[in-house]
Amino acid sequence: MRFRHAVGAAIGALALIVTVPTSANAIDGNFFYQYGDSAGPTAGTLENPEQGVCINIPEVEGKPGTAFSPRNQLPDADAMVYSEEDCQGVGTKLGPDAGLGLDVKFKSVIFEVA
Numbered sequence: 001m002r003f004r005h006a007v008g009a010a011i012g013a014l015a016l017i018v019t020v021p022t023s024a025n026a027i028d029g030n031f032f033y034q035y036g037d038s039a040g041p042t043a044g045t046l047e048n049p050e051q052g053v054c055i056n057i058p059e060v061e062g063k064p065g066t067a068f069s070p071r072n073q074l075p076d077a078d079a080m081v082y083s084e085e086d087c088q089g090v091g092t093k094l095g096p097d098a099g100l101g102l103d104v105k106f107k108s109v110i111f112e113v114a
Contacts, residue, residue, distance in 0.1 A: 029076070031079055054082075054110045056108045057106070057108060061085060074111060082107065089107075
């Protein structure tokens with residue numbers, strides 16, 4: 001009887017180790033943006049972002065600058081970029097596979113499946 005319990009416990013532990021934790025709400029694709037000086041910008045990317053979660057752009061979070069030139073390469077999701085952190089301020093919507101220019105400045109974004 002003890003042997004069966006030990007085997008069951010070992011199999012259960014192995015199943016926990018082998019299971020790869022992933023977000024159930026992750027959306028396949030990338031969201032690209034630029035930040036820094038518009039004359040020589042740096043590229044940023046959010047890979048497979050979570051749906052329905054406000055994401056502050058890490059490179060500009062808590063800083064005076066903003067991100068700009070958003071490009072939504074998520075084929076199944078809309079992106080809403082916001083002028084302030086925590087998805088506050090003026091919001092601008094980007095559909096799937098859409099982009100906007102240098103004049104769209106933002107500090108946070110949220111994704112929703114279209």
